[in-house]
Amino acid sequence: GAGVSQSPSNKVTEKGKDVELRCDPISGHTALYWYRQSLGQGLEFLIYFQGNSAPDKSGLPSDRFSAERTGGSVSTLTIQRTQQEDSAVYLCASSLAANEQFFGPGTRLTVL
Amino acid sequence: DQQVKQNSPSLSVQEGRISILNCDYTNSMFDYFLWYKKYPAEGPTFLISISSIKDKNEDGRFTVFLNKSAKHLSLHIVPSQPGDSAVYFCAASGFSGTYKYIFGTGTRLKVLA
Numbered sequence: 256g257a258g259v260s261q262s263p264s265n266k267v268t269e270k271g272k273d274v275e276l277r278c279d280p281i282s283g284h285t286a287l288y289w290y291r292q293s294l295g296q297g298l299e300f301l302i303y304f305q306g307n308s309a310p311d312k313s314g315l316p317s318d319r320f321s322a323e324r325t326g327g328s329v330s331t332l333t334i335q336r337t338q339q340e341d342s343a344v345y346l347c348a349s350s351l352a353a354n355e356q357f358f359g360p361g362t363r364l365t366v367l
Numbered sequence: 368d369q370q371v372k373q374n375s376p377s378l379s380v381q382e383g384r385i386s387i388l389n390c391d392y393t394n395s396m397f398d399y400f401l402w403y404k405k406y407p408a409e410g411p412t413f414l415i416s417i418s419s420i421k422d423k424n425e426d427g428r429f430t431v432f433l434n435k436s437a438k439h440l441s442l443h444i445v446p447s448q449p450g451d452s453a454v455y456f457c458a459a460s461g462f463s464g465t466y467k468y469i470f471g472t473g474t475r476l477k478v479l480a
Contacts, residue, residue: 297456355416
């Protein structure tokens with residue numbers, strides 16, 4: 256596609272349920288990043304993929320968060336046993352080796 | 368610990384005047400800085416960047432200034448237009464543009480017609 260796409264655009268879930276967020280990066284972009292933006296906060300780095308491997312998972316807030324990337328393309332961020340503090344906009348970005356990151360529109364997650 | 372700080376949460380400017388958005392950072396290892404613009408319900412879009420080997424980069428109405436000794440950068444928009452109204456994020460990287468960005472909390476710019 257022409258840009259980074261994310262699905263769903265909005266997700267409302269109940270506390271304790273698992274959610275999966277999907278990111279389709281720009282074709283050919285080897286690097287993929289997940290960030291989240293909580294209310295009134297900046298963008299917080301979560302995890303970085305280079306190809307299918309994740310050299311840096313340091314931003315994942317807890318072991319309830321995990322992510323994978325397959326085929327060097329699509330990535331899925333999974334949040335298990337969601338909590339209300341997980342409510343945020345989750346943004347995915349992709350880039351070529353040394354260029355700026357291109358962001359998707361984000362998934363707004365609301366945990367009730 | 369906030370490594371990239373945008374201390375002004377909001378700014379209002381009259382159309383046609385200059386908008387100046389400021390950003391401070393604490394990590395001297397950062398060597399690449401970017402500004403992103405974000406409209407509601409959209410992802411951030413890249414605006415302009417600057418490498419630490421430069422102190423100024425200009426692109427049309429947008430100019431970014433970098434003061435390494437002060438660990439400070441600023442974005443100048445001149446002349447400001449109503450369509451510039453958005454949230455502006457400053458970001459920094461320690462690997463010349465690759466790898467993760469550390470973002471500030473953003474400044475909401477409102478350009479008044």
